[in-house]
Amino acid sequence: MSESTSLIELYRKIENCRRCPLYKTAKHAVPGEGKSSAKIMFIGEAPGRNEDETGRPFVGRAGKLLDELLNSIGIARESVFITSVIKHRPPNNRQPKTPEIKACSFFLKLQIKIINPRLIVTLGRFGMEYFLPEEKISEIHGKIINKVKKDGMMLSIFPVYHPAAGLRSTRNKEKLFEDFRKLKKIINDIV
Ligand code: URA
Numbered sequence: 001m002s003e004s005t006s007l008i009e010l011y012r013k014i015e016n017c018r019r020c021p022l023y024k025t026a027k028h029a030v031p032g033e034g035k036s037s038a039k040i041m042f043i044g045e046a047p048g049r050n051e052d053e054t055g056r057p058f059v060g061r062a063g064k065l066l067d068e069l070l071n072s073i074g075i076a077r078e079s080v081f082i083t084s085v086i087k088h089r090p091p092n093n094r095q096p097k098t099p100e101i102k103a104c105s106f107f108l109k110l111q112i113k114i115i116n117p118r119l120i121v122t123l124g125r126f127g128m129e130y131f132l133p134e135e136k137i138s139e140i141h142g143k144i145i146n147k148v149k150k151d152g153m154m155l156s157i158f159p160v161y162h163p164a165a166g167l168r169s170t171r172n173k174e175k176l177f178e179d180f181r182k183l184k185k186i187i188n189d190i191v
Contacts, residue, residue, distance in 0.1 A: 006114050007036045010107060014087050019103035022088035028055035032083025032111065039191045040075075041117040042066070043108070045126040045162060046086035046096050057082045058163075065163040066123070069176055073184035081115050083108070085126050096126060105130070109151045118191050119144075120155055121183065124162025131157045142179035144186055156190070158183060 014031040017023055030047035033056060042058075050060035058066050070077055086096045086104050096104075108130070112120070122128045125137050131148050132140070141159050148155045160180070166173035 007111070010110055010114070014107050017087065017104075017107070019106065020088075020100045022086070022090060022100060025091045026088035027052050029087050030055055030057050030084065030089070031087055031107070032057050032081060034078070034081030034083075034115075036081075036115055038079065038081035038115055039118045040079075040121060040187065041081045041083070041112065041115055041119070042121045042123055043127040043130070044082075044084040044123040046084050046093075047089040048093050049089070052089035057084060061167055062163040065166050065173070065176075069163065069180045072177060073180050073187075075184075075187070081111075081117065083111060085130050101126070101130070112151070112153065112155070118156065119186065120157050122157060122159045124165065127162075128157075128159040131155065132159070135159075137161065141175065142182050158186060 011031045015029045017029065023029070030051045044058060047057065048060050048062070050063070051057055057063070067077060070080070085101055085108060087107060090096055090100070120131070122131065128135060128137050128140070131150055132145060137159055141161055143159070145157045148157050160183070161172050161176055163176065166176045
């Protein structure tokens with residue numbers, strides 16, 4: 001089975017997932033999108049209303065800001081892989097619950113194994129906590145953390161604020177653009 005075939009297989013499993021109750025209220029699963037050969041993976045929190053309507057990650061207002069951030073450092077959205085910790089929208093955009101994150105991690109783990117990215121950029125607290133549960137995003141955003149052990153893999157993690165936080169505060173938006181400039185340098189060095 002080729003890598004892209006196994007990602008498609010995984011999409012089907014995510015669409016039929018009953019591991020937690022979120023499928024009952026969601027319209028569409030949002031598995032993620034991008035190439036299985038992507039060198040950089042972006043991992044957000046959970047789908048919102050627009051993502052639930054379309055089945056695509058980061059297509060709402062936060063997604064537009066993510067597109068701007070990617071454009072600002074000359075990265076094409078199509079060249080990276082974009083997903084979230086949670087694949088079905090939590091009702092009314094509430095925060096994901098720990099058992100939901102645990103249940104959905106089954107899929108994120110497989111996506112990372114298949115894609116085998118050189119760098120994972122976490123968008124927001126939930127993405128960061130998945131890999132670095134002891135850390136605070138306010139302290140480690142914009143820094144690369146190498147050799148993070150997770151599910152038998154050794155990963156490089158670059159945490160940034162969630163684009164939605166950038167929509168709420170100009171300061172956070174500035175920090176996001178600043179961190180993406182750092183990201184550009186890291187990508188030039190390691191990818
Ligand atoms: N926020 C996320 O974390 N993920 C999405 O797909 C959309 C908004």
